Amino acid sequence: MSSSKDIDDLIDIMAKLPGLGPRSARRAVLHLVRKRALLLTPLADTLQTVAATARECLNCGNIGTSDVCDICTSNERATGELCVVEDVSDLWAMERSGAFKGRYHVLGGTLSALDGVGPDELSIPKLTDRITTEDITEVILALNATVDGQTTAHYIADHLESRVKLSTLAQGVPIGGELDYLDEGTISAALNARKTV
Secondary structure: OOOHHHHHHHHHHHHOOOOOOHHHHHHHHHHHHHOHHHHHHHHHHHHHHHHHHOEEOOOOOOEEOOOOOHHHHOOOOOOOEEEEEOOHHHHHHHHHHOOOOOEEEEOOOOOEOOOOEOHHHOOHHHHHHHHHHOOOOEEEEOOOOOHHHHHHHHHHHHHHOOOOEEEEOOOOOOOOOOHHHOOHHHHHHHHHOOOOO
């Protein structure tokens, strides 16, 4: 027979999710329990299915339900372009934009001497192999504008410089952004990347 401990356990698990603390988790669990038939039961079924079927793409590192993801197997993707991202969440953000029609490579993080993360802990050797085996003509380094992200981008650029065309995402003022709300680094990057009108 179920007890309130089961509900407390669910709240504790939910509180570990990004963006949710204990209070938000309690509200979410209360809502799920109140809407049991509409939300909780389908959520439980879907979680069980995803737990059984989700896997990392053997080719790019994306998360899907087959050994090779839909992006890697699609014939409609530009095969010569490879967009390198830090994490799957970055890949999904790029896909939401609909702007990129090539393929991806997920590094699984960034280089960090402080955390002991070197090239072998990331999928950089696999990236190098893909350049050759997939006839990649351009690598787009879509890494975050952090110290570790830029260090990783420079490391990859140094290793691929003579083998393939390299590019990075433009950086600067976002659409709809107001200068008063931007940090100095963003303003500096935007000023340095200015273009003629």
